Amino acid sequence: MSIEKMEFLTIVGVMKDLDKSLAKCVESECFHMADASKEVSAGNDEFVRIDDENPYKELLKRIVELDTGENFKFHEVNTDDISAMPLEDIDSSFSELECQLKNKNIEIYELSSKIKECKQAMLQMKHLKGMNIDLERLLSCTHIKVRFGRLPCESYQKMSYYDNKTFIFMPYDDDGNYKWGFYFAPIDSIKETDSIFKSLYFERIWLPDFITGTPEEEYSKLSKKNEELEKQKNAVIEYRNSMISEKGELLNKYFCRIKYLYDLFELRRNVTVYNNKFYMAGFVPRKRIQEFKKYFECIESVSLVIKPAGEGNIEKTPVRLKNNSFSKPFSMFVEMYGLPSYNGFNPTMLVAVTYTLLFGIMFGDLGQGLIISLVGYFLYRKKGNLLGAILQRVGLSSAFFGLIYGSVFGFEHALDPLYKFIGFKHKPLEIMDNTMFILLGAIVIGVGIILISIIINIFIGFKHKNYSEALFGNNGIAGLVLFSSLLAGVAVMMTGKGNLFTAPYIICLIVIPLIIMFFREPLGCIVLRKKFKLESGIGDFFASNFFEVFEFILGYATNTLSFVRIGGFIFSHAGMMSVVMLLSESVAKGASPLVIVIGNIFVMGMEGLIVGIQVLRLEFYEVFSRFYDGDGQPFEPVKINYDKNID
Amino acid sequence: MKASKNATVAKIRAVYGKRLKENDYYELSSKKKVSEAAEYLKRNTHYSAALSNIDTSVIHRGFLESLLNKAYYDQYEKLCRFQHLNEEPFYNFLLKRFEIRELLKAILYLNNDSKDVYIESMHAYLLKKAGFDLIELAKASDFKQLLNVIRHTPYYNIIKNIETDKNGTIPYTKCEVMLRTYYMKWLIQTAKSEFGGKSLTALLDQIHVQTDIINIINAYRMKKYFNADAQFLKENMLPFYGRLGRDKQYELFDSVSPEEFLRTLTKTSYGRHMENLAENMESEQFERELVKLKCSMARRALMFSENAAVSLYSLMYLLEVELNNIINIVESIRYNKSKSYMESIIVVQ
Numbered sequence: 001m002s003i004e005k006m007e008f009l010t011i012v013g014v015m016k017d018l019d020k021s022l023a024k025c026v027e028s029e030c031f032h033m034a035d036a037s038k039e040v041s042a043g044n045d046e047f048v049r050i051d052d053e054n055p056y057k058e059l060l061k062r063i064v065e066l067d068t069g070e071n072f073k074f075h076e077v078n079t080d081d082i083s084a085m086p087l088e089d090i091d092s093s094f095s096e097l098e099c100q101l102k103n104k105n106i107e108i109y110e111l112s113s114k115i116k117e118c119k120q121a122m123l124q125m126k127h128l129k130g131m132n133i134d135l136e137r138l139l140s141c142t143h144i145k146v147r148f149g150r151l152p153c154e155s156y157q158k159m160s161y162y163d164n165k166t167f168i169f170m171p172y173d174d175d176g177n178y179k180w181g182f183y184f185a186p187i188d189s190i191k192e193t194d195s196i197f198k199s200l201y202f203e204r205i206w207l208p209d210f211i212t213g214t215p216e217e218e219y220s221k222l223s224k225k226n227e228e229l230e231k232q233k234n235a236v237i238e239y240r241n242s243m244i245s246e247k248g249e250l251l252n253k254y255f256c257r258i259k260y261l262y263d264l265f266e267l268r269r270n271v272t273v274y275n276n277k278f279y280m281a282g283f284v285p286r287k288r289i290q291e292f293k294k295y296f297e298c299i300e301s302v303s304l305v306i307k308p309a310g311e312g313n314i315e316k317t318p319v320r321l322k323n324n325s326f327s328k329p330f331s332m333f334v335e336m337y338g339l340p341s342y343n344g345f346n347p348t349m350l351v352a353v354t355y356t357l358l359f360g361i362m363f364g365d366l367g368q369g370l371i372i373s374l375v376g377y378f379l380y381r382k383k384g385n386l387l388g389a390i391l392q393r394v395g396l397s398s399a400f401f402g403l404i405y406g407s408v409f410g411f412e413h414a415l416d417p418l419y420k421f422i423g424f425k426h427k428p429l430e431i432m433d434n435t436m437f438i439l440l441g442a443i444v445i446g447v448g449i450i451l452i453s454i455i456i457n458i459f460i461g462f463k464h465k466n467y468s469e470a471l472f473g474n475n476g477i478a479g480l481v482l483f484s485s486l487l488a489g490v491a492v493m494m495t496g497k498g499n500l501f502t503a504p505y506i507i508c509l510i511v512i513p514l515i516i517m518f519f520r521e522p523l524g525c526i527v528l529r530k531k532f533k534l535e536s537g538i539g540d541f542f543a544s545n546f547f548e549v550f551e552f553i554l555g556y557a558t559n560t561l562s563f564v565r566i567g568g569f570i571f572s573h574a575g576m577m578s579v580v581m582l583l584s585e586s587v588a589k590g591a592s593p594l595v596i597v598i599g600n601i602f603v604m605g606m607e608g609l610i611v612g613i614q615v616l617r618l619e620f621y622e623v624f625s626r627f628y629d630g631d632g633q634p635f636e637p638v639k640i641n642y643d644k645n646i647d
Numbered sequence: 648m649k650a651s652k653n654a655t656v657a658k659i660r661a662v663y664g665k666r667l668k669e670n671d672y673y674e675l676s677s678k679k680k681v682s683e684a685a686e687y688l689k690r691n692t693h694y695s696a697a698l699s700n701i702d703t704s705v706i707h708r709g710f711l712e713s714l715l716n717k718a719y720y721d722q723y724e725k726l727c728r729f730q731h732l733n734e735e736p737f738y739n740f741l742l743k744r745f746e747i748r749e750l751l752k753a754i755l756y757l758n759n760d761s762k763d764v765y766i767e768s769m770h771a772y773l774l775k776k777a778g779f780d781l782i783e784l785a786k787a788s789d790f791k792q793l794l795n796v797i798r799h800t801p802y803y804n805i806i807k808n809i810e811t812d813k814n815g816t817i818p819y820t821k822c823e824v825m826l827r828t829y830y831m832k833w834l835i836q837t838a839k840s841e842f843g844g845k846s847l848t849a850l851l852d853q854i855h856v857q858t859d860i861i862n863i864i865n866a867y868r869m870k871k872y873f874n875a876d877a878q879f880l881k882e883n884m885l886p887f888y889g890r891l892g893r894d895k896q897y898e899l900f901d902s903v904s905p906e907e908f909l910r911t912l913t914k915t916s917y918g919r920h921m922e923n924l925a926e927n928m929e930s931e932q933f934e935r936e937l938v939k940l941k942c943s944m945a946r947r948a949l950m951f952s953e954n955a956a957v958s959l960y961s962l963m964y965l966l967e968v969e970l971n972n973i974i975n976i977v978e979s980i981r982y983n984k985s986k987s988y989m990e991s992i993i994v995v996q
Contacts (some may be wrong), residue, residue, distance in 0.1 A: 154713065154771040161766050161782050177700040199767040201710040203702075 002346050004320040004635070006309035007289050010036075011280040013302035018278045021302055022267050024295040025282070026638050031292065032283040033638050034315045036272040047272045047279070056262040059091055063255050064644045066098055067105045069237070072244050072251075076642040079257040087261075094254050097247055104240040111233040117208065118229060122222045124148055124205045127173035127180035128215035136212040145190040147197070148205050150178035155200035167193040178203075256642060263640045283309055283318055283635070310342060317342035318635035327352035329380075329389035337620055338630020345460050347628060351619055352393070354449060358615045360397025361445070362569035365577070367409035368604050369398030394612075404428050405570075409600050410577030431574045439567040446563025447487060449623060450556075454480045457627035468524020471516075474552040475626045478516040483556050485509035517552060518545050559622050569611055576603050652955035655730045659958040662722065663949055665693040667969055669995050675976050676989040681708050684977050694718055708981050709767075712974055717772045719970050720745070723963055730955070737837045737956055741963055745770070746777050747826045750802060753784050753793065754817050762788065790817050805829045820883055828885055831858055838956070846954035853960060855889030856944055860937050862887070862896065863917065867933070871905040890916055909933065938994050942968055946996060968994050 009031075013021055025031040037049050064074070082090070128135075138146055151169065156179045159169060167185035174180070183202075185193040197204075211218050244251070272279045284292045289306065296302050309317040319339045321331050323346070330352040340346055363369070376391025406427030408414040419427055431438065454475050461470025470476045489500040516523065525532035534541055580599030584592040624630070667675075671692060678684040685703035688694045697718035698711075723741050727733040749769065756765035766785040774781050779797045787793040790811050797803050805825050811817050831854065838850045862884045869875035869883070880900040888896055895915050902908040912918040921936040945961035952958055972993040979989045 152710065154717065157771045157774050158766055158769070158782070161785055175700070199709075201707055201713075203705065 002322050003340065003342060003344065004322045005286040006032075006283045006317050006320075006342070006635075007286050007306050008309045008311070008313045008317070009280075009282055009284055009292075010305040011278075011282075011296070011302060012305070013278055013299065015273065015276050015278055017299050017301050018268070018271065019264060020299055021278070021280065021296070022264050022271075024299070025267070025280070026264065026640060028284075028288075028292050028295050028637075029639065030284050030288045030637050032318045032635050033267065033270050034281040034283065034313070035270050036279045036281040037270075038314045047274045050268040050271055050273060052268075054262055054265045056087075056258050056265060059087070059094070060255075060258045060262050062098065063094065063251070063258060066101060066251075068101070068244055068248070068251070069241055071241065072248050074252055074255045074642065074644055077249075077252055077256050079253050079260065082253055082257055085257075090254055090257065094251070097251060100243060101240065104236055104243065107236045108233060108240070111229055111236065115226060115229045115233065117206075118222055118226045120205050121208055121211070122219060122226065124180070124207065125215045125219040125222060129219060132214065134214060135207070135218060139207070139211070141184075143187055144184050145187055146182050146184045147194070147202075148182045148207055149203050150180045150205070151197070151200060151202045152178055155202070158200065162196065165189075165193070165196070167196075259642055260640050267638060281313075281315075282638075283313075285320065285635075316633045319344075319632040320635035321346050321348055323348045326393070329386045329393070330355060332386045332390070333616060333619065335634075337624055337628070339632030339634055341629060341632045343464065344629065344632065345456060345627065347456075347624070350452070350456070350623070354623070355390075355615055355619060356393050356397045358445070358566060358618065359394040359611060360399075360401040362566055362615065363394075363398045363573055363608060363611045364401030364405045364570065365407045365409065365573065366399045366402035366415070368600060368608075369395045369400070369402050371395070372398060372604060372608060405431055405574075407574070407577070409596065410580050410603075412574075412577075431570055435571075438570055439564060442563050442565070442567035442570075443560060445566060446560050446622070449563070449618075450559060450626070451480070451484065453623045453626040454483070460627055467527045468520060471527065472520035472523050474517055474555070476520075478513040478520070479552070481509055482513035482517070485513075486556070487560075514549060514553075518549050562618065562622055565614055565618075569607075569614065573603070573607055573611075576607060652730055652732070653953065655726060655732065655955040656953055656958045658729060659726060659955070659962045660949065662693075662726070663962055663965065666965065666996060667692055667972070672972065672976070672990075672993055672995055675973070676979075676986050676993075678980055681711065681977055681981055682706055684980055685711050688715075688973070697721070708977055711977060713770065715970055715973060716770055719966055720770075720772055722966065723959075726959055726962075732955060732959070735841060737834075737841050738959070740834060740837075740960065742773075742776055743833065744830060745773055746779070746800075747802070747830055749773060749777065749781060749784065750797065751819070751823055751826065753787065754819055754822055757787065757789070757793065758816050758819060762786070789815055793817075801829070801833075802826060824883055824885065827861070828887075831885060831887055842954070842956060846952065846957050849948050849952050849954070849957045850960060852890075853941075853944065853948060853957075853964070855887065856941055857964075858885050858887035859889035859891045859896075859917070860941055861885060863891075863899070863912065863937060864934050866900055867905060867908055870902065870908050877901045932991070935992065935994055938968060942994055942996055965996060968996065 011021060025033070037047065153174070156171070166189045167183050169181060169183040171179040171181035183193065183197060270280070293304060296304060319342055321334065321339070323331055327349045331348045333351055334348050373392050373395025376388045376395055379385045379388030380392060402408065403415070406412060406415045406419070415427065457475040458470045458477055458480065461467065461476060472478050485505070489505070492498055492500045522532040580596060580603065583599065584595040587595055675684050675687055678687060682704050685698065685706045689698040689701070689703055694715060697714055701714065727738050732738040752768065753765055756762050762785055769781055769785060778800045783796045784793065787796055794803060794807055806822050809818060809821055834854055835851065838847060838854070842850060866880050866884055869880060877897070877900040881897070899908055899911050902911050917937065917940060920940050942965060945964045948957050949961040949965070975992050976989050
């Protein structure tokens with residue numbers, strides 16, 4: 001349950017073996033590539049980066065841009081049978097296929113354009129219906145020109161301005177936004193009229209040449225023509241689809257092969273060359289280093305230089321979390337916040353334990369917990385969703401605490417016979433009768449979690465030799481002493497067993513830690529034997545440290561009280577379920593089970609979600625903020641991405 | 648007792664929340680055609696309802712602009728109608744401004760003998776709202792006819808005594824100053840009579856900044872392009888001194904060159920908010936900085952005021968800036984301007 005140890009590798013070989021070596025790196029599935037120009041050749045101008053244009057780009061672009069319809073998707077397949085095929089052969093074979101498909105695509109496009117034109121004319125005819133005019137006669141006028149189309153209603157309002165002009169606009173339909181109609185004008189003034197209508201944003205619709213009869217007749221003619229065109233288009237699409245189902249496998253193979261070569265070539269960008277030798281750098285998990293070395297045994301010219309990661313590499317060492325099967329799904333939350341640094345602390349186990357516990361406490365119900373666990377199980381099994389695996393765990397925790405609270409789907413006394421059988425008089429914890437106990441318990445849990453977080457921060461501080469943070473910070477030893485003494489003092493006072501706040505106690509355990517925290521920066525410099533420099537005057541130093549220390553104290557109080565929400569949600573759950581029960585009693589007897597079922601689903605959905613979010617909030621704000629940076633870089637082994645998109 | 652207008656304030660804030668963000672401007676300025684920009688607006692912004700029945704693939708730039716302008720005015724009307732705000736005089740501030748805008752446009756086109764162009768650019772959505780007949784205004788072929796159209800409006804008394812020259816040309820600048828002065832006075836008086844306390848202060852503050860900005864921009868343009876002297880500026884600028892104060896304003900007008908104008912401006916409360924004002928600022932950039940300043944003020948008023956008038960006044964200013972941004976981008980797309988140019992002319996809120 002830590003961070004996987006890495007080895008830093010430099011791979012050196014002659015240029016002719018570069019592609020083979022890159023292929024081996026991909027095949028190994030455990031090589032995280034670094035930029036060799038930074039790692040190997042930093043500051044040496046004789047090392048050259050490979051910036052050649054990718055020779056596979058053009059062909060790959062042609063393949064992915066080919067319109068293959070909606071049903072065909074590129075996917076990863078084995079291409080061993082065409083791996084020896086020269087690029088030229090793939091290109092010519094693909095070109096043939098491309099030509100056939102393109103011809104069909106052009107046919108589809110042309111038919112679509114005709115259909116669009118036909119539909120536009122149909123729309124016009126639809127608006128013209130009811131006008132008993134012979135379109136052929138109207139369109140064949142020699143001294144008058146007619147234009148069909150639509151005019152925005154806004155523009156139509158301006159028509160009265162043109163009363164003295166020699167045109168007439170005849171609207172025959174109004175769809176709320178446009179007036180559908182036509183205007184006509186003498187042939188001598190049609191240019192001026194066209195220009196006026198253009199300025200009014202008239203959208204002209206061109207009627208096909210074959211329009212001859214009345215609008216009704218033309219509409220039915222166009223409708224038939226449209227049907228015919230649609231049929232033709234469908235037939236061509238069907239033919240194209242049959243072509244794709246016949247040749248699709250081959251097309252997909254070409255895609256995979258070219259994508260493989262393209263991605264492999266792109267990996268060259270991280271390689272540096274000197275004197276006909278290539279240099280690659282990267283990281284491999286320590287446990288797989290022997291296996292990785294074996295991949296290169298067959299390439300004679302290649303040699304591997306291996307040293308522990310973090311010793312001399314310039315780029316950040318990538319991080320892969322090592323978790324056990326219980327905590328693994330919770331790494332999702334950790335990654336959401338950001339991975340730890342390579343030398344940092346893996347908090348997944350802490351998150352797994354605290355998240356599971358807190359969720360169970362806040363959402364304790366035997367029946368609902370088991371249901372959540374079951375839903376999680378199926379979600380994880382069917383979809384591989386990590387959230388499902390988390391639900392499985394928190395559901396069981398919820399069921400366990402439900403057993404303690406004696407709650408099953410909101411029935412608060414359903415488990416009474418079980419408790420009596422075990423030997424209890426009643427259920428172990430009656431929520432509504434133990435308000436103070438629950439609220440104080442919540443604070444105690446919070447204090448425990450905060451103390452653990454501070455201790456972890458002290459441990460990390462010492463590990464990274466950050467003594468200033470570990471010793472004098474608010475999350476260091478000074479903070480720990482101050483926080484725990486304050487708590488101890490308050491606890492003793494509240495229990496009525498005396499008063500710890502005596503003068504020596506206050507001076508030694510409260511005032512001195514406060515002073516240490518106030519001067520943490522200069523003290524840190526003394527420990528590290530560095531000279532302390534005031535960045536901006538002594539006044540600023542005192543003012544800013546005063547407010548910071550004040551904020552620390554305030555933070556201890558608010559962060560502790562923040563955990564009261566744990567208790568709050570216990571009551572909220574019990575309260576919501578009692579409402580469901582009251583509702584079920586107030587309806588007819590037959591409807592009662594339905595209300596209980598719906599109520600339970602609602603509570604599980606809504607409250608489950610809120611509790612999930614609240615616990616995550618506690619983890620991120622109250623725990624992670626004390627020791628966690630989340631600035632690590634994920635370990636991403638090089639691989640081929642069989643995706644259509646090209647960078 | 649007046650009913651609370653909190654619901655309108657909440658609605659106004661919700662409308663502001665749907666404004667175009669930096670990413671929207673980035674996407675818009677990446678478009679290669681006007682139709683693509685229109686499609687983006689239709690699919691991804693609060694203008695989608697206004698463009699819902701429009702075939703964006705064939706849309707004309709001018710038509711798109713007129714639709715966006717209409718959407719802007721519709722938004723204003725909708726908010727005014729929500730709690731019957733339009734029954735209170737102050738809430739006519741936009742309609743009144745638009746009436747004056749149309750009147751000035753008509754005068755300009757009349758002077759240029761291009762009234763046919765005016766009817767094309769006229770916003771038809773105002774036909775049924777304006778206090779005078781816009782079609783008749785467009786038909787007016789001289790100043791007398793124009794005055795006849797507006798005879799029953801307050802604007803008549805403002806400009807009735809203006810004399811045309813021997814060619815019949817109407818002194819446009821004079822009309823503009825008089826009408827705008829009337830508008831600003833009306834705005835201030837109405838605000839004073841209808842509101843009080845913090846709301847009045849917030850409104851007056853915005854109005855004063857607005858007059859200051861108009862005066863600064865106009866004076867700078869006059870100086871830069873027409874070499875105008877102080878006397879001319881004093882006569883032709885709005886007689887309001889806002890935050891700037893009379894002395895500072897006159898000091899600006901007295902500048903002998905546009906460069907000195909900017910140097911003097913750096914010493915004012917406006918100049919202090921603009922970096923590198925005197926050294927390397929182009930005139931467009933300088934105007935943009937002033938608009939930014941007004942925007943941040945309006946935004947603050949919108950966020951903190953509980954008064955509907957303050958919120959609406961601020962919102963309409965912010966939406967107007969947004970509308971201008973879109974129109975500028977669409978125009979830049981039409982004339983193949985670079986993306987960096989587009990980024991330089993817009994004001995992102």
